[in-house]
Amino acid sequence: MMTSTPAAAVAPSATLTAALPSFSIADIRAGLTAGDFSASELAEAALAVCTERDESIHAFLEVTDGLAQETAAELDASFAAARAANAELPLLAGVPIAYKDNMNLEGTRTSCASRMLENYISPYTATCIEKTLDAGALPLGKLNMDEFAFGSSTETSYFGCTYNPWDLGRVPGGSSGGSAAAVAAGLATVSLGSDTGGSIRQPAAFCGVVGFKPTYGVVSRYGVVGFGSSLDQVGPLGRSVADVATTLDAMVGRDVRDCTSQDCKPNFAAAAQLGRTQGIAGKRVGIVPSYMDAAGVSSEVASALKAALTKLEGLGAQIVEVELPNAKAALSAYYVIGPCEAFSNLSRFDGIRYGYRASDCRNLEEQYEKSRTQGFGAETRRRIMLGSYLLSSGVYETYYYPAQQVRTLITQDYQCAFEQVDVLLTPTSPRTAFKLGEIADPTSMYLSDIFTIPINIAGNGGMNLPVGLGETSGLPVGVQIIGPQFKDENIFEVASALEACYADIERLAPWTPVADDSSSSGGGAQ
Amino acid sequence: MYLTEHDVRGIAAYTRIELDESELAALTVEFNAIIESLKPITEYDLEGVEPTFHPIAGLSNVMREDTAEPVMSREVAMELAQDVHEGQYRVLPILGEGGEQ
Numbered sequence: 001m002m003t004s005t006p007a008a009a010v011a012p013s014a015t016l017t018a019a020l021p022s023f024s025i026a027d028i029r030a031g032l033t034a035g036d037f038s039a040s041e042l043a044e045a046a047l048a049v050c051t052e053r054d055e056s057i058h059a060f061l062e063v064t065d066g067l068a069q070e071t072a073a074e075l076d077a078s079f080a081a082a083r084a085a086n087a088e089l090p091l092l093a094g095v096p097i098a099y100k101d102n103m104n105l106e107g108t109r110t111s112c113a114s115r116m117l118e119n120y121i122s123p124y125t126a127t128c129i130e131k132t133l134d135a136g137a138l139p140l141g142k143l144n145m146d147e148f149a150f151g152s153s154t155e156t157s158y159f160g161c162t163y164n165p166w167d168l169g170r171v172p173g174g175s176s177g178g179s180a181a182a183v184a185a186g187l188a189t190v191s192l193g194s195d196t197g198g199s200i201r202q203p204a205a206f207c208g209v210v211g212f213k214p215t216y217g218v219v220s221r222y223g224v225v226g227f228g229s230s231l232d233q234v235g236p237l238g239r240s241v242a243d244v245a246t247t248l249d250a251m252v253g254r255d256v257r258d259c260t261s262q263d264c265k266p267n268f269a270a271a272a273q274l275g276r277t278q279g280i281a282g283k284r285v286g287i288v289p290s291y292m293d294a295a296g297v298s299s300e301v302a303s304a305l306k307a308a309l310t311k312l313e314g315l316g317a318q319i320v321e322v323e324l325p326n327a328k329a330a331l332s333a334y335y336v337i338g339p340c341e342a343f344s345n346l347s348r349f350d351g352i353r354y355g356y357r358a359s360d361c362r363n364l365e366e367q368y369e370k371s372r373t374q375g376f377g378a379e380t381r382r383r384i385m386l387g388s389y390l391l392s393s394g395v396y397e398t399y400y401y402p403a404q405q406v407r408t409l410i411t412q413d414y415q416c417a418f419e420q421v422d423v424l425l426t427p428t429s430p431r432t433a434f435k436l437g438e439i440a441d442p443t444s445m446y447l448s449d450i451f452t453i454p455i456n457i458a459g460n461g462g463m464n465l466p467v468g469l470g471e472t473s474g475l476p477v478g479v480q481i482i483g484p485q486f487k488d489e490n491i492f493e494v495a496s497a498l499e500a501c502y503a504d505i506e507r508l509a510p511w512t513p514v515a516d517d518s519s520s521s522g523g524g525a526q
Numbered sequence: 527m528y529l530t531e532h533d534v535r536g537i538a539a540y541t542r543i544e545l546d547e548s549e550l551a552a553l554t555v556e557f558n559a560i561i562e563s564l565k566p567i568t569e570y571d572l573e574g575v576e577p578t579f580h581p582i583a584g585l586s587n588v589m590r591e592d593t594a595e596p597v598m599s600r601e602v603a604m605e606l607a608q609d610v611h612e613g614q615y616r617v618l619p620i621l622g623e624g625g626e627q
Contacts, residue, residue, distance in 0.1 A: 353604075364618045372541075373544040406567045442559075
């Protein structure tokens with residue numbers, strides 16, 4: 001873990017440090033409004049929590065102490081002015097937030113968890129980060145991930161994996177593993193992740209938090225390092241539907257710097273509130289019968305899904321069976337489209353303009369080869385090479401073009417389904433978090449995302465909602481709620497109502513203070 | 527088998543990635559397994575199906591007015607380069623064995 005400046009001289013409040021990990025955005029807002037604490041005190045408490053807990057989790061690649069303290073001081077001045085003028089505090093006033101390390105934040109390292117960008121200091125800030133800062137959030141730092149977001153476990157990070165706060169011997173999922181673990185461990189109130197094939201939702205499921213991938217185009221991707229440009233979308237993770245909704249409200253909208261961002265101004269917090277207060281009686285919830293007993297789905301995931309359905313029925317929702325006949329080809333289509341787009345996006349890394357540069361080379365070609373070979377990890381090299389192959393003459397016609405045609409069929413499946421239902425309910429992941437090193441074979445790892453990938457192919461929004469701990473594993477289980485394109489509010493309404501049925505489940509992973517360094521389990525930062 | 531070791535060596539060269547002989551055999555096996563898993567999309571009758579290259583149909587690009595606006599300065603953009611000479615990126619010779627300059 002890298003820190004930007006020495007720790008502050010002022011000791012953080014022990015009471016606030018103990019309470020902060022379980023605070024919601026509303027708690028922080030209420031405390032700031034009542035004058036119970038200041039943004040500066042929140043920053044000190046949040047940094048103290050990170051120092052105390054992240055040694056065993058390794059969610060952070062960089063803690064931006066100085067930036068958090070500086071921002072907090074500015075926020076205190078602006079909040080004082082707002083209070084004097086009887087003005088509302090901004091949406092994310094004082095909310096400790098952290099960002100996946102593929103998002104540029106000026107002056108911080110944006111490594112994508114790769115040796116290639118180990119020394120890359122962002123010269124500008126991504127729109128999604130800028131918007132959260134404009135909304136008054138406290139930036140705590142940058143979070144671990146699979147290298148360039150290629151992976152489902154965070155094990156491909158060049159800087160060592162992140163440990164699941166529920167069981168330090170297990171992965172947090174990926175690629176936004178740091179984003180999910182930080183929220184589950186109480187290191188941040190909310191975080192941002194990116195999702196190309198499930199990279200927000202699957203780690204959210206593994207870590208027992210809410211994670212949302214909006215419809216493609218809802219959030220600007222400007223300043224987020226590209227993986228699969230027709231699949232990538234940025235979204236928030238938090239410990240409640242309301243926190244995720246509020247964070248998303250601060251981020252959405254058209255951005256002239258991302259031509260795919262759309263001019264939508266939904267109010268997700270209001271939708272979540274509506275679901276909670278008005279209920280969801282009469283809402284049509286679709287289920288895919290073939291998903292209920294699909295091969296590879298663990299019995300505890302299947303049983304949690306059925307229990308969620310029963311609760312939805314209890315809320316008055318109408319359960320409708322729908323078919324997604326082409327979704328079975330989504331994984332194959334994804335592993336054509338994703339690597340092809342990644343191959344294109346990662347061709348920019350040549351060691352010349354920025355990034356890792358190999359030394360002792362005889363000529364430019366050798367320097368390209370050595371820089372890319374030494375700078376990229378095994379999975380990244382694998383996807384680049386696969387993408388190159390799939391785009392080559394002859395192979396393009398066999399795989400790439402048909403994959404885009406199959407994408408049309410998959411998208412039509414969803415359009416057809418959403419003529420009959422308001423949302424779909426599926427598992428998020430076929431199983432709970434697996435052990436570190438348990439899955440080494442790439443094709444087995446790819447199956448982790450079998451229920452999340454079709455949504456990226458079709459462009460719809462999807463959320464992981466935690467529904468408790470698995471009856472066998474004792475680990476978090478999540479269900480996925482999917483909505484029609486640009487009707488993500490449907491998801492928040494249903495998720496918020498369903499969440500109320502699980503009021504007793506814990507979103508914050510249990511944490512026991514480490515007695516001394518030698519007893520730290522999980523291995524710590526690598 | 528879709529790819530031979532010779533093919534994989536060629537792909538590596540094209541993508542400017544070095545492979546040593548020890549990893550070539552394993553990588554070839556992995557690639558063949560991955561390509562085998564792509565089979566479902568080759569089994570469709572896709573006659574007359576239009577491709578979707580972008581996930582959201584019917585939306586327009588977001589364009590701004592074509593006016594000059596402040597952009598990142600050359601100095602800032604080049605700060606991350608390891609070898610800059612008089613405002614230009616300096617690279618090794620394209621041909622031959624000139625070594626580090």
